[in-house]
Amino acid sequence: DVKVTQSSRYLVKRTGEKVFLECVQDMDHENMFWYRQDPGLGLRLIYFSYDVKMKEKGDIPEGYSVSREKKERFSLILESASTNQTSMYLCASSLLLGQYEQFFGPGTRLTVL
Amino acid sequence: AQKVTQAQTEISVVEKEDVTLDCVYETRDTTYYLFWYKQPPSGELVFLIRRNSFDEQNEISGRYSWNFQKSTSSFNFTITASQVVDSAVYFCALSGPNTGGFKTIFGAGTRLFVKA
Numbered sequence: 499d500v501k502v503t504q505s506s507r508y509l510v511k512r513t514g515e516k517v518f519l520e521c522v523q524d525m526d527h528e529n530m531f532w533y534r535q536d537p538g539l540g541l542r543l544i545y546f547s548y549d550v551k552m553k554e555k556g557d558i559p560e561g562y563s564v565s566r567e568k569k570e571r572f573s574l575i576l577e578s579a580s581t582n583q584t585s586m587y588l589c590a591s592s593l594l595l596g597q598y599e600q601f602f603g604p605g606t607r608l609t610v611l
Numbered sequence: 612a613q614k615v616t617q618a619q620t621e622i623s624v625v626e627k628e629d630v631t632l633d634c635v636y637e638t639r640d641t642t643y644y645l646f647w648y649k650q651p652p653s654g655e656l657v658f659l660i661r662r663n664s665f666d667e668q669n670e671i672s673g674r675y676s677w678n679f680q681k682s683t684s685s686f687n688f689t690i691t692a693s694q695v696v697d698s699a700v701y702f703c704a705l706s707g708p709n710t711g712g713f714k715t716i717f718g719a720g721t722r723l724f725v726k727a
Binding site for chain 2: 533538539540541542543546556586588590595596597598599600601602603604605607
């Protein structure tokens, strides 16, 4: 059974903390994605990666960075968490960019106090 | 502009009713892909269907069916004889060369409540 896993389902952090969200996929997919989901806004792409050490900004990259040192792992980093980054974060992977479906992890609900 | 509109924010039906979720898209691409995903209360999005722009055949999978009409730029999703387990948020999505190099654009989602 194909899997995308995320390190935490729920996370509570304080303003100014550095936050790491980890994502691992076991499908040998080239492409991995980080989305943010907010009510009424659907899914918005933060960053994606099409290969190890390669990354591209999505629609809302401000305040975030990413790291992909290994093919199966894609990390999202909040350098200095702020309350407006309280949200649901979804990781996904896919075989071919845009042409095939994405496989999603269970999500991390992050609360920044 | 590349855009996906799901005008229905929430729909509430009683079990066994049929329900259609609307999806209208905008694209200037001739080759593009459309998707539907389901997000149950557990939170994990699950892929339902993919359609490319050259395949306008309607698709049926059990109680689910999809109607793709390029003439109206719509890709609607119908659930026949709805069940409580169909309660979820459903997302329509689009990708193509002009969505930022085949990035996927998601609609805002439609929340479906199916009452017993």
